[in-house]
Amino acid sequence: MAKHRSQNAGTTRRIAAASAAVATMSVLTPGIASAAEVAVPGTGFGVEVQGVENIPGVANIPGVEQYIPSLAGQAAPAVEAFTAAAAPVTAAAPTSGNQAVVDAVRSKVGAPYVYGAAGPSAFDCSGLTSWAYAQSGKTIPRTSQAQAAAGQQVAISDLQPGDIIAYYGGASHVAIYTGNGMMIDALNSGSPVTERPIDYMPIHSAFRF
Incomplete structure (x- = not known):
């Protein structure tokens, strides 16, 4: 029974953490009607969150498909362009000032x-x-x-x-x-x-x- 209680307590903590994350994402996406499931990996626990798929850049978070399964394979195409733009540019060495x-x-x-x-x-x-x-x-x-x-x-x-x-x-x-x-x-x-x-x-x- 002690082991069972420990597992239940662990599950409760994971659910609480997931609920807090869901609440945070809900605050970030007010007024958006579409919803997607947000899951806690390995627990079978999930909840529908309105607008979570529309959070800017959420599809590009590493491993996001573990938490929002519907985003699997949907990384924004703009990521490559952003990465290229952010790549450091090596300036040509200046000629001798003298x-x-x-x-x-x-x-x-x-x-x-x-x-x-x-x-x-x-x-x-x-x-x-x-x-x-x-x-x-x-x-x-x-x-x-x-x-x-x-x-x-x-x-x-x-x-x-x-x-x-x-x-x-x-x-x-x-x-x-x-x-x-x-x-x-x-x-x-x-x-x-x-x-x-x-x-x-x-x-x-x-x-x-």
């Missing part, structure tokens, strides 16, 4: 070195780097030491075209990295703006704006 810097500095190869000059026809080293960045819409400090202090430090192994390389112990000279182990700089009065290997002089640091 390519304009490289293009600008390369256009000045051959321009004369003049101490204190910042373009557009003659340059010193930091005048060249600050002018090239200005062509891409970025304002950076004027002197080599200030540029080295303000930029985001990067490892030489992580250089990207458009990064600035500082040379010598006090970051007294700067150049723009152009890729493939090369840089462009305005070195001194005996040399115009030139593209040369990055290890042409002792490297102090590299940085990015």
Whole structure:
């Protein structure tokens, strides 16, 4: 008898839970005349609920046919369209924001070195780097030491075209990295703006704006 009472108590609890679910769904679907059976799996208990089949998205709930048998095989065709629309879209990787810097500095190869000059026809080293960045819409400090202090430090192994390389112990000279182990700089009065290997002089640091 104790076992029988336990089974009855379990059934009562399942019926109560099902009734609560039915009551909730009834509240969500006021005024809808059509009805469908809502069943409690494994109990044989079920009840007709008005409008349950019309609840938006109910047919797409995983396993819903166990509770509303009449919905078996009736998943809304819009689900595929929704899934496709919700699928993440992978954006194309943006091009380097400093390519304009490289293009600008390369256009000045051959321009004369003049101490204190910042373009557009003659340059010193930091005048060249600050002018090239200005062509891409970025304002950076004027002197080599200030540029080295303000930029985001990067490892030489992580250089990207458009990064600035500082040379010598006090970051007294700067150049723009152009890729493939090369840089462009305005070195001194005996040399115009030139593209040369990055290890042409002792490297102090590299940085990015």
